[in-house]
Amino acid sequence: MTAPARLDDLERLLGDPADDGNPIGNTAVLAADERDEMFAAGERVLDEYCLNAEFVPRRYGGRLAGADDLIQVLRTVFRRDPALGLGYGVSSFISSVNVWASGSPEQARWVAGTLLSNQKIASAYHELAHGNDFSRAEFAARPQAQGGWRLTGRKEVVTNVKRARGLVLLARTDERAGSRSHSQILVDKQAVPARAIRDLTRYPSVGMRGVQLGGIEFTDCPVGDEAVVGRPGQGIETALRSFQLTRTAIPTMLAGVLDSGLRLTLDFAAGRRLYGRSVADQPEVRRLLVDAYLDLLICDSLGLVVSRALHLLPGQTSMYASAVKYLVAKRLMDAMHQLSLVLGAHFYLREGRYGIFQKLLRDLAPAGFGHAARVACLGTMLPQVPLMARRGWVNPDPAGPDLFRIGEELPELPFDRLRVSAGGLDGLVGSLTAAADQIVGDSPEQRRLRLLAGQFRAELGDLAEAGAALHPGDLGVDARVEVLGLPARYATVLAASACLNVWLVRGDGPAWVVAALDRLARSIGRPGADRGDRYREPLYQELAARHADRRSFDLSRRVLPG
Amino acid sequence: MTREPTKTGNHPRKETDMASNAEGPADLRAWLTGCVAQYLRRPETEIDPTVRLADYGLDSVYALALCGDIETHLDMRLSETLVWDYPTVDELAAHLEELVAAQQPAGAR
Ligand SMILES: Cc1cc2nc3c(=O)[nH]c(=O)nc-3n(C[C@H](O)[C@H](O)[C@H](O)COP(=O)(O)OP(=O)(O)OC[C@H]3O[C@@H](n4cnc5c(N)ncnc54)[C@H](O)[C@@H]3O)c2cc1C
Numbered sequence: 243m244t245a246p247a248r249l250d251d252l253e254r255l256l257g258d259p260a261d262d263g264n265p266i267g268n269t270a271v272l273a274a275d276e277r278d279e280m281f282a283a284g285e286r287v288l289d290e291y292c293l294n295a296e297f298v299p300r301r302y303g304g305r306l307a308g309a310d311d312l313i314q315v316l317r318t319v320f321r322r323d324p325a326l327g328l329g330y331g332v333s334s335f336i337s338s339v340n341v342w343a344s345g346s347p348e349q350a351r352w353v354a355g356t357l358l359s360n361q362k363i364a365s366a367y368h369e370l371a372h373g374n375d376f377s378r379a380e381f382a383a384r385p386q387a388q389g390g391w392r393l394t395g396r397k398e399v400v401t402n403v404k405r406a407r408g409l410v411l412l413a414r415t416d417e418r419a420g421s422r423s424h425s426q427i428l429v430d431k432q433a434v435p436a437r438a439i440r441d442l443t444r445y446p447s448v449g450m451r452g453v454q455l456g457g458i459e460f461t462d463c464p465v466g467d468e469a470v471v472g473r474p475g476q477g478i479e480t481a482l483r484s485f486q487l488t489r490t491a492i493p494t495m496l497a498g499v500l501d502s503g504l505r506l507t508l509d510f511a512a513g514r515r516l517y518g519r520s521v522a523d524q525p526e527v528r529r530l531l532v533d534a535y536l537d538l539l540i541c542d543s544l545g546l547v548v549s550r551a552l553h554l555l556p557g558q559t560s561m562y563a564s565a566v567k568y569l570v571a572k573r574l575m576d577a578m579h580q581l582s583l584v585l586g587a588h589f590y591l592r593e594g595r596y597g598i599f600q601k602l603l604r605d606l607a608p609a610g611f612g613h614a615a616r617v618a619c620l621g622t623m624l625p626q627v628p629l630m631a632r633r634g635w636v637n638p639d640p641a642g643p644d645l646f647r648i649g650e651e652l653p654e655l656p657f658d659r660l661r662v663s664a665g666g667l668d669g670l671v672g673s674l675t676a677a678a679d680q681i682v683g684d685s686p687e688q689r690r691l692r693l694l695a696g697q698f699r700a701e702l703g704d705l706a707e708a709g710a711a712l713h714p715g716d717l718g719v720d721a722r723v724e725v726l727g728l729p730a731r732y733a734t735v736l737a738a739s740a741c742l743n744v745w746l747v748r749g750d751g752p753a754w755v756v757a758a759l760d761r762l763a764r765s766i767g768r769p770g771a772d773r774g775d776r777y778r779e780p781l782y783q784e785l786a787a788r789h790a791d792r793r794s795f796d797l798s799r800r801v802l803p804g
Numbered sequence: 805m806t807r808e809p810t811k812t813g814n815h816p817r818k819e820t821d822m823a824s825n826a827e828g829p830a831d832l833r834a835w836l837t838g839c840v841a842q843y844l845r846r847p848e849t850e851i852d853p854t855v856r857l858a859d860y861g862l863d864s865v866y867a868l869a870l871c872g873d874i875e876t877h878l879d880m881r882l883s884e885t886l887v888w889d890y891p892t893v894d895e896l897a898a899h900l901e902e903l904v905a906a907q908q909p910a911g912a913r
Pocket of ligand 1: 375398616719
């Protein structure tokens with residue numbers, strides 16, 4: 243089945259969220275949230291669809307082929323209920339990528355079988371004492387003289403840890419400090435002695451309230467040698483490689499939250515009359531709506547391009563994935579916040595037509611800190627900046643145009659070729675320069691695009707200069723704020739390249755790309771295009787038309803049910 | 805060919821800043837020590853070549869930058885996780901020495 247066909251199936255199963263008569267619509271989603279429960283009716287539908295199959299590579303019997311298709315399918319879920327997206331779905335996605343990247347064929351088959359039979363596998367990395375610093379994790383796997391390992395320690399604030407059938411645990415397998423001291427341990431909870439594991443009490447939360455955040459304690463729990471994923475000591479490497487997929491895909495899936503937020507806000511603004519006119523006629527409201535729309539397109543472009551890069555440029559994605567996590571999460575959260583201003587008091591109410599908005603806003607917040615904090619992602623990128631400044635940002639080779647043909651067939655995800663460092667290669671930046679050279683002609687749009695592309699090239703030049711001048715002592719976790727600004731600005735350049743190149747292969751009208759690049763340029767203190775504002779009114783009209791046609795606001799422009 | 809003035813611990817920054825492949829083991833070890841000292845902003849004399857870099861605070865991703873510097877210094881492509889697998893200055897220097905030796909054409913040594 244092609245992606246759009248199976249997407250339509252899922253949309254049909256889930257129905258129109260705004261329809262009060264829909265047993266899996268907003269009203270029911272909100273009621274489950276109020277009870278701090280997972281949305282049971284929604285979980286049944288996802289069982290029926292076997293959502294887990296989206297996470298399982300085809301070679302193991304699942305539907306995972308292109309990462310961009312995976313994102314589109316999950317976005318359908320995140321658009322309705324992010325707690326289902328995480329608590330039914332992506333928690334198992336996060337754990338499984340470790341196994342696809344480094345596990346044995348037997349481990350991969352077990353994970354596939356478990357997921358395809360609608361069971362869950364929790365990803366247990368986090369310990370309250372160590373937060374993002376998972377290389378300090380204390381949960382220990384100790385080798386036994388007679389073979390096998392013994393597990394001792396706690397994992398805390400972990401999605402689904404109690405109800406999951408399987409666990410992927412990050413464990414210390416060597417007492418010494420270093421990057422070869424941890425390993426992932428794959429555990430079938432039904433196969434270990436019940437007395438050796440104990441559930442901790444649930445952690446109630448502000449958002450994602452239905453998601454079961456739990457903890458688990460292991461005491462001298464025996465597991466066999468076959469439980470270790472990859473070689474003992476390979477754990478940090480496995481995480482840094484395989485999480486490139488999840489750190490790219492999950493924030494990009496979450497763009498579905500902004501898509502719904504925009505729809506709700508447009509419903510509100512178009513339907514409400516104040517001072518004898520529609521709220522949507524207020525220029526300030528239009529400005530906020532168009533900004534949110536642009537942010538959605540920016541996030542979609544960068545996220546989908548990097549998701550394709552995982553297939554097409556797998557050695558180069560270590561910085562790109564962190565850039566997605568950093569930039570997309572921020573733009574989505576900021577845009578939702580801005581939309582909440584349009585809704586005013588209506589966003590603060592927990593019931594009624596717009597009651598779902600406050601839940602979407604709360605559920606989105608973990609995008610900023612879950613599965614690595616945004617600023618920690620900058621810290622991950624920073625050590626690569628000097629080498630990029632010497633190599634990748636000086637005349638880099640462009641990526642092929644397939645990188646930007648979203649939804650087009652991709653080679654299988656080459657988990658074995660993902661690398662912890664890009665080694666100074668940067669095809670997406672190469673494509674920025676190449677795209678800029680393709681914009682010839684003298685229309686006002688072409689002139690503005692050339693001007694904007696020039697600003698990003700200038701930014702890149704400045705980044706290369708600043709990056710080359712960095713002292714190595716600047717690259718660690720105590721990096722100064724200005725220094726962390728370098729990978730942040732670089733993420734903006736990547737987003738610009740993604741937007742420009744996606745636009746070039748799509749052949750859309752130029753309004754969105756000029757306005758998006760203008761917005762990105764101004765966000766890094768560049769002047770932007772002169773009179774970039776003139777694109778805003780046509781964009782508002784485009785947005786309103788999509789709203790009226792019940793189409794999604796992302797690049798796919800899908801027709802939605804209802 | 806230029807060689808890093810290892811005594812002052814100058815850090816190699818430019819692609820052109822390459823050392824001779826014929827550099828001796830002691831030079832390489834001294835260069836590495838200087839390099840690590842720069843990362844940690846500590847005097848070279850405080851760097852014990854038998855202590856794990858992670859114990860000094862050179863964490864996983866941070867250590868990857870060091871690998872880029874070694875590549876530039878030796879003008880060789882290296883495994884990106886080299887610094888994880890040879891976690892002290894001594895181990896790293898010994899391993900690099902072998903790699904450099906293997907690269908020398910026969911009879912050059
Ligand atoms: C809804 C939800 C679901 C979750 N699900 C799971 C799960 O399934 N599995 C699991 O293992 N965990 C899970 N967690 C735990 C989650 O992964 C951790 O809470 C998260 O990794 C970060 O820890 P922390 O927020 O405590 O931040 P800390 O690391 O304690 O950070 C404190 C501050 O330091 C900053 N900081 C941290 N590192 C750096 C750095 N390198 N550079 C600069 N600044 C830095 C942070 O931004 C923050 O401001 C979940 C949490 C929630 C809320």
